[in-house]
Amino acid sequence: MRIFQFTEQPYPPAWNEHNGSLRVILPNRKLDPKIAADLFHRYYDEWQVADELGYDIMVNEHHSTATCMSSTVIVTLAVLSRITRHARLLVLGYPIGHRPDPLRAAEELSTIDVISRGRLEMGFVKGVPYEVPVSNANPVWLMERFWEAHDFIIKAMTAHDGPFNWEGEHFHYRHVNIWPRPYQQPHPPVWSTTGNAAQAQELARLGYVMATLGTGYATRGLYDSYRQAYQERWGKPAAPDRFGYLALVAVAATEAEARRRGEQVASYPRTSGIVHPPFRNPPGFLSVDDNVRLMKNAGRPPSRSFTKDGRTVSMATASVQELIDAGIMFCGTPDQVYAQVVDFCQSCGGLGNLLMMGHAGWMSHEDTVDSLTLFAKEVMPRLKEYRQPGEQASAAA
Amino acid sequence: MAGSATADISLVAIDGVQTEIITQGGGRPLLFLHPECGLEASAPVLGLLAKAHRLVAPSHPGFGRSEAPRWLSTVDDLAYFYLDLMAALDLQDTVVVGVSMGGWIAAEIAIKNTSRISHLVLADALGIKVGDRETRDIADIFALTEPELAELLYADPAAARRDLGAMAEADLVAMARSREASARYGWSPYMHDPKLKRRLHRIDVPTLVCWGEADRMVRPAYGQAYAAAIAGSRFALIERAGHFPHLEQPQSFADLILNFVRGKPTSEERR
Numbered sequence: 001m002r003i004f005q006f007t008e009q010p011y012p013p014a015w016n017e018h019n020g021s022l023r024v025i026l027p028n029r030k031l032d033p034k035i036a037a038d039l040f041h042r043y044y045d046e047w048q049v050a051d052e053l054g055y056d057i058m059v060n061e062h063h064s065t066a067t068c069m070s071s072t073v074i075v076t077l078a079v080l081s082r083i084t085r086h087a088r089l090l091v092l093g094y095p096i097g098h099r100p101d102p103l104r105a106a107e108e109l110s111t112i113d114v115i116s117r118g119r120l121e122m123g124f125v126k127g128v129p130y131e132v133p134v135s136n137a138n139p140v141w142l143m144e145r146f147w148e149a150h151d152f153i154i155k156a157m158t159a160h161d162g163p164f165n166w167e168g169e170h171f172h173y174r175h176v177n178i179w180p181r182p183y184q185q186p187h188p189p190v191w192s193t194t195g196n197a198a199q200a201q202e203l204a205r206l207g208y209v210m211a212t213l214g215t216g217y218a219t220r221g222l223y224d225s226y227r228q229a230y231q232e233r234w235g236k237p238a239a240p241d242r243f244g245y246l247a248l249v250a251v252a253a254t255e256a257e258a259r260r261r262g263e264q265v266a267s268y269p270r271t272s273g274i275v276h277p278p279f280r281n282p283p284g285f286l287s288v289d290d291n292v293r294l295m296k297n298a299g300r301p302p303s304r305s306f307t308k309d310g311r312t313v314s315m316a317t318a319s320v321q322e323l324i325d326a327g328i329m330f331c332g333t334p335d336q337v338y339a340q341v342v343d344f345c346q347s348c349g350g351l352g353n354l355l356m357m358g359h360a361g362w363m364s365h366e367d368t369v370d371s372l373t374l375f376a377k378e379v380m381p382r383l384k385e386y387r388q389p390g391e392q393a394s395a396a397a
Numbered sequence: 398m399a400g401s402a403t404a405d406i407s408l409v410a411i412d413g414v415q416t417e418i419i420t421q422g423g424g425r426p427l428l429f430l431h432p433e434c435g436l437e438a439s440a441p442v443l444g445l446l447a448k449a450h451r452l453v454a455p456s457h458p459g460f461g462r463s464e465a466p467r468w469l470s471t472v473d474d475l476a477y478f479y480l481d482l483m484a485a486l487d488l489q490d491t492v493v494v495g496v497s498m499g500g501w502i503a504a505e506i507a508i509k510n511t512s513r514i515s516h517l518v519l520a521d522a523l524g525i526k527v528g529d530r531e532t533r534d535i536a537d538i539f540a541l542t543e544p545e546l547a548e549l550l551y552a553d554p555a556a557a558r559r560d561l562g563a564m565a566e567a568d569l570v571a572m573a574r575s576r577e578a579s580a581r582y583g584w585s586p587y588m589h590d591p592k593l594k595r596r597l598h599r600i601d602v603p604t605l606v607c608w609g610e611a612d613r614m615v616r617p618a619y620g621q622a623y624a625a626a627i628a629g630s631r632f633a634l635i636e637r638a639g640h641f642p643h644l645e646q647p648q649s650f651a652d653l654i655l656n657f658v659r660g661k662p663t664s665e666e667r668r
Contacts, residue, residue: 019433131537136584136585138580138581138584138585139580139584140577140580140581166418215562276540277542278539278540278541279540282539283539283576283577283579283584284576284577284579284580284581288570288573288574288577290606291573291576291577292569292570292573295561295564295569296561296569296574297570298561298562315640328398
């Protein structure tokens with residue numbers, strides 16, 4: 001199992017007076033650039049620590065929000081390419097359906113791959129609904145744009161015999177010939193995220209790594225959709241490394257201390273959805289059927305998080321105990337966390353990439369480093385040894 | 398010409414697109430182009446217009462039960478689609494009436510070809526750029542809560558309130574389709590075509606621009622700018638109406654149009 005350390009690079013000093021929206025409309029006057037600079041350097045320091053401790057690294061981007069200061073993954077990746085040595089650098093994700101210029105995206109990602117000497121993992125994502133009002137990409141065509149941008153980027157990275165032409169529905173170029181081309185051949189590994197079975201099957205047919213967030217004990221169904229389509233397309237079982245799961249993680253020497261840190265990490269799901277309501281559901285972002293269901297349910301989306309015994313959990317309001325019960329958070333002493341992760345892997349039928357949000361909100365540098373260190377020394381070695389339910393099958397294939 | 402007193406609703410293939418069309422009444426055809434909220438067959442305005450005209454009221458592709466093939470993605474596409482519809486139904490001397498997004502479509506039709514059009518009515522029409530680049534002429538309907546939107550849309554917002562929980566499934570589907578289709582055609586540039594204003598001079602049929610006086614989504618001054626760009630057009634305000642005068646004041650709306658077509662100036666006209 002690979003373990004990726006992730007933080008959203010939040011700006012919690014602005015979390016208290018948000019007037020109902022931490023995203024899109026919160027005036028940037030609420031951000032003090034000097035504090036932001038300190039926070040950015042701190043987050044990079046912690047990723048350096050993670051690199052030295054044997055973690056891989058995950059980064060992301062959001063826009064116009066106090067929940068995540070990283071507004072371009074390329075800047076974060078550029079810094080990390082130089083200051084880390086061993087970690088795989090996973091961007092999950094790059095919202096390529098929102099970007100106006102996939103040529104630029106292909107150039108940037110290839111450059112990152114070269115500078116990092118082939119450590120880039122490219123996660124392409126649809127993006128949360130709140131990205132739409134900022135990027136102004138038409139949500140009706142968002143997935144169509146996503147796939148055209150995807151096709152273009154892969155083609156740009158793998159075409160080596162001079163310029164090619166592109167006259168698509170959304171993008172037009174006449175002389176595509178990116179320099180540098182990527183370090184990894186034929187291109188850096190591709191990841192994506194999903195919450196539905198149809199998309200899971202599409203990712204399986206492409207052989208991409210599929211990650212989910214907050215799906216808790218409903219994860220198995222999505223993974224099985226992927227497994228079925230993967231077996232049909234590739235004629236062998238999907239290995240555990242085809243799956244990623246983003247979990248909140250808090251470790252400490254004592255359970256009481258771990259729970260205290262767990263409360264701080266839980267500030268991510270508790271703030272993530274604080275958004276002016278019209279921006280939560282842009283037109284065309286959901287299908288007509290999903291919108292009808294939403295209207296019948298007074299605007300509340302159906303819960304997608306479940307505990308092992310079938311209770312539904314709202315990520316925004318759940319207690320730390322409920323988050324643990326739902327497999328959304330792994331929290332406790334090293335022994336407890338190891339047991340929770342293994343139990344979750346078993347329930348998924350195999351999980352090769354644990355994406356761990358090991359920092360969120362106000363969690364201090366000292367607590368973050370201590371939690372990362374404890375996990376690296378006492379949990380990670382055991383997880384590296386751990387034999388997954390799907391692993392024997394994959395080795396035999 | 399004798400016409401049906403009751404509304405007929407049918408699906409008709411136009412350019413291969415299954416299109417829901419309400420027809421009612423007889424006489425000179427009146428093509429009614431609905432706004433972004435869609436078209437309900439029960440709307441009283443339809444019967445009022447059909448008293449003097451053969452009313453033809455389609456649901457735009459993507460709205461109501463009309464299909465939305467991928468190739469129809471702009472209001473420019475819709476304008477050509479409706480020119481084809483008028484030809485397919487052989488509408489002659491047609492009064493074209495459009496409200497809001499429907500008004501934008503009507504204007505885009507009329508700059509292309511008026512050979513089947515006798516009169517044009519643009520009610521609270523979207524489609525042109527009036528202010529500077531930092532001034533949003535048209536309120537961003539996708540950035541507002543339902544109560545905020547109702548305040549801008551209606552002279553009497555309380556009367557327009559709806560209980561979604563009590564609505565029929567088919568109506569909810571129509572609402573969801575309307576919202577998506579509005580974004581399909583009007584997301585960016587937001588609810589306008591930067592080229593349209595300079596092309597309005599091509600409109601060569603009698604034109605009435607009418608506006609709900611309480612329209613807070615698109616102010617009457619925008620309508621006056623519309624009228625100023627169409628030579629010989631008239632401008633009229635409709636009292637006690639907001640952005641959808643055909644819903645809030647169907648009688649005055651219909652009277653205004655019928656009198657305009659008959660050539661009678663009305664007391665509402667202030668020009």
